[in-house]
Amino acid sequence: MGANHDDHHHAADPHGRALRLGIGGPVGSGKTALTAALCRTLGQSLRLGVVTNDIYTTEDADFLRKAGVLDPERIAAVQTGCCPHTAIRDDIAANLDAVETLEERFGPLDLVIVESGGDNLTATFSRGLADRQIFVLDVSGGDKVPRKGGPGVTTADLLVINKTDLAPMVGADLTVMSRDAAAVRDGRPVLFTSVREEPGAHAVATWVSGLVESWVRDHGHEPDHVPA
Amino acid sequence: MHAALLLLADSRLPAGGHGHSGGVEEAVRIGAIHDLPSLAAFLRGRLATTGLVTAALAAAACAYGSSASRTGWIRLNAEADARTSSPAQRDAGRTQGRLLLRTARRIWPSPALDVLAESLPQGAHHPVALGAVASAAGCVPGEAALAAAYTAVTGPATAAVRLLGLDPVAVHGLLAGLAPDLERIAATAPTDWEALPAHAAPALDLLAERHIRAELRLFVS
Ligand SMILES: Nc1nc2c(ncn2[C@@H]2O[C@H](COP(=O)(O)OP(=O)(O)O)[C@@H](O)[C@H]2O)c(=O)[nH]1
Ligand SMILES: [Mg+2]
Numbered sequence: 001m002g003a004n005h006d007d008h009h010h011a012a013d014p015h016g017r018a019l020r021l022g023i024g025g026p027v028g029s030g031k032t033a034l035t036a037a038l039c040r041t042l043g044q045s046l047r048l049g050v051v052t053n054d055i056y057t058t059e060d061a062d063f064l065r066k067a068g069v070l071d072p073e074r075i076a077a078v079q080t081g082c083c084p085h086t087a088i089r090d091d092i093a094a095n096l097d098a099v100e101t102l103e104e105r106f107g108p109l110d111l112v113i114v115e116s117g118g119d120n121l122t123a124t125f126s127r128g129l130a131d132r133q134i135f136v137l138d139v140s141g142g143d144k145v146p147r148k149g150g151p152g153v154t155t156a157d158l159l160v161i162n163k164t165d166l167a168p169m170v171g172a173d174l175t176v177m178s179r180d181a182a183a184v185r186d187g188r189p190v191l192f193t194s195v196r197e198e199p200g201a202h203a204v205a206t207w208v209s210g211l212v213e214s215w216v217r218d219h220g221h222e223p224d225h226v227p228a
Numbered sequence: 229m230h231a232a233l234l235l236l237a238d239s240r241l242p243a244g245g246h247g248h249s250g251g252v253e254e255a256v257r258i259g260a261i262h263d264l265p266s267l268a269a270f271l272r273g274r275l276a277t278t279g280l281v282t283a284a285l286a287a288a289a290c291a292y293g294s295s296a297s298r299t300g301w302i303r304l305n306a307e308a309d310a311r312t313s314s315p316a317q318r319d320a321g322r323t324q325g326r327l328l329l330r331t332a333r334r335i336w337p338s339p340a341l342d343v344l345a346e347s348l349p350q351g352a353h354h355p356v357a358l359g360a361v362a363s364a365a366g367c368v369p370g371e372a373a374l375a376a377a378y379t380a381v382t383g384p385a386t387a388a389v390r391l392l393g394l395d396p397v398a399v400h401g402l403l404a405g406l407a408p409d410l411e412r413i414a415a416t417a418p419t420d421w422e423a424l425p426a427h428a429a430p431a432l433d434l435l436a437e438r439h440i441r442a443e444l445r446l447f448v449s
Contacts, residue, residue, distance in 0.1 A: 081247040081447045082390040093244040093327040094448070 016219040018049065018109035019212050020099060022088065022130030024152055027118025029138040030162035030195055032063055035115050037201035038208060039069035046110040046212060049102035050075045051095060053087055053117040076102055084117025092129040099129075110212050121150030132211055134204070138163040139172040146181040154184045158191065158207055165194040232336075232365035236358070237375040239386065244327035245379065248320060249387030249447040250274065251432050254439035256391045264395075267388050268402050271381045275409055277429035279380035281311050282355035283373035284417045284424050289359025290372035291419035296340045296360070298347040304421065308353035311426050314433035316440035318353075320449035326351030328361060338364040373417035377410045387447060 023031050032052070039048060048070060054077070065072040076098040080087035087095055099112050114130060116123060125133045135156035137145055140163055146153055153159060159181055167174055174192060181190045191203050239245060252270070255261040261270050285308050292300060312318045329352065333341050344352055344360050352360070355376045362372035385403055389396050418424065436449060 079247050079445055079448045081249065081387065083246050086246050090240065091242040091244060091246055093242055093331055094247055097244070097323075097327055097330065 016216075017103060018047075018107070018112045019215040020112050020114060020129065020131045021208065021211070022114050022116065022125035022133035023136060024088065024116040024119065024123050024125060024133060024156070025136035025160075026120065026138075026141065029118070029136045029141070030160075030193075031115050031118070031136050033195040034134070034136055034160065034162065034193070034201055034204065035113055036064055036067045036069050037195050037199055038113065038205055039064065040067075041200045041202060041205035042111070042208065043070060045209070047106070047108065048074060049099070049106060049109050049112040051078060051098045051102070051112065051114045052076075053078050053080050053084055053095065053115060074102060074106055080117055085119045085123045088114070088116045088123065088125045088129060090126075092126050095129050110216070111208070121145070121148060121152055124151045124155065131215070132157045134158045134160055136160045136162055139167045139174070139177065140170045142170070143172040143174075143176045143180075146177050146184065149184045153181065154186075156188070157211075158189050158204070159185060160191050160193055160204060162193045162195055164192050165197050230365070230367045230371055233362070233367050233371045233375055235335075236362060236365060236367070237378050237382075239382065241331065243331040244324060244448075245383055246386075247448040248324060248383055249391070249449060250278075250380070250384035251435040251439070251449070252384045252387040253391060253445065253447045254435040254442065256388065257442065258435075258438075260435075261388060262392065264398055264402065267385065267392075267394065267399065268405075271385060271402065271406065272409075273429065274384060274432065275377065275381050275406060275413070277427040278432060279377045280413055280417075280427055281425055282358075282380050283377040283413045284419075285311075285353070285355035286359035286362065286376035287369035287373040287414075287417040287419045288421055288424060289356045290363045290367065290369040291359075293360060293363025294338075294340050296343055298343060301344045301347040301352065301356070301360075305348055305352050305356050307421060307424055308356050311424075311428075312353070313428065314436040316436040317433065317449065319440075320436065321353045321355075322348075322351035323448065324351075324354040325357035328354060328357045332357075332361040332364065336361065336364040340364060369419045370414050370417065374410060374414035377413045381406055381410075391446075 023035055025031055064075050078094050078098050095114055103109055133156050135152040161177055193201050195201055261267050289304060312321060329345050341360060341364050358376050359372040385399050388394055389399050
């Protein structure tokens with residue numbers, strides 16, 4: 001959410017730390033699918049780490065591991081004690097610890113993705129944890145959801161509306177969703193995806209690469225070695 | 229009483245406490261805790277064993293506080309290790325201690341906390357960290373002991389509310405009933421390392437070991 005340049009994190013790398021990207025949104029909207037897509041598309045060009053907060057233990061981590069998109073060691077699971085919301089906003093200690101542990105073990109990294117456990121429309125990431133955040137909705141929740149707003153929908157740096165392949169089945173009007181989202185988001189971007197039909201989620205990946213590029217520019221991270 | 233004690237004991241202190249159930253998640257799974265009376269029995273047992281030991285460790289760490297050296301912290305932490313027979317509990321205790329220190333060093337910066345963090349990079353046990361932090365925050369050993377005993381029962385009680393949907397007011401009633409015990413434990417907690425108690429709780433050890441192997445876990449411990 002907006003700029004957060006007063007960096008009080010301990011950097012694992014003297015050249016600067018990785019960009020921390022939060023991915024939030026309701027249960028089942030496609031956060032894990034999107035995380036996997038980003039790993040698939042960006043894994044060749046960026047040094048990645050992933051922290052998952054799924055309320056069901058290591059389920060998300062297992063999914064990512066099985067998808068074979070990232071070295072399993074680079075995926076850390078955090079248990080949130082039935083409070084997924086608390087772990088990304090009010091008490092971010094366990095998530096910060098997980099992020100920094102990944103950076104210490106595998107750093108320097110370019111991007112660490114933190115996937116929140118599924119929550120409601122009011123869940124957002126603390127700026128102390130995520131430098132930027134994506135909020136993921138899906139069309140099957142109905143085309144009224146963007147209109148309802150809530151801090152996730154209105155203030156996330158990027159709103160992703162996923163499962164467009166299901167729109168005809170559930171009678172969701174994408175034009176309505178697009179118009180309503182634009183109305184509450186004050187110019188911030190919205191992207192429509194179907195991770196099912198396009199497992200690379202390229203539009204989102206391009207947006208994320210742009211973030212990482214400007215992060216490196218502003219924070220002096222050396223983009224020296226890139227995994228083959 | 230020092231006001232910083234309230235901050236330290238508050239469950240809203242952003243130090244990762246909400247992720248720990250202190251054995252309650254596993255006890256609920258196997259049916260050992262299923263209602264208010266069974267929770268009350270669990271909390272009394274926890275307070276009389278782990279609670280007593282952690283209170284004494286916290287008091288000792290608080291008393292040691294500002295005069296701290298690397299070797300001293302490592303020795304005191306070894307006392308905590310020796311009193312924690314379950315490896316899963318040792319891990320959970322060190323993780324909680326590490327997170328508490330990470331948070332507290334930003335709130336109450338002090339050379340003693342830096343030395344503690346550097347001596348034990350994997351994390352000091354939670355009561356050791358709590359005592360050190362209490363000292364940095366200006367509290368006295370009895371207050372550190374009170375905070376340790378208090379969190380030894382309030383964290384698990386909250387976990388039971390979340391997992392079983394128990395009436396939160398009734399559960400707080402239980403906690404209020406434990407207040408005299410908390411005060412007695414805090415008042416009698418020794419700060420002398422030779423006098424540290426070593427009450428064991430094999431049931432808690434077993435719960436922790438089962439919990440870490442469970443398929444589904446909502447809590448870290
Ligand atoms: N039809 C369809 N299903 C999807 C899409 N993206 C994800 N899913 C499915 O939706 C379910 C929930 O996705 P998941 O990524 O686990 O959601 P999360 O709870 O937000 O992490 C899974 O069964 C996914 O396979 C999509 O674009 N279209
Ligand atoms: Mg998920």
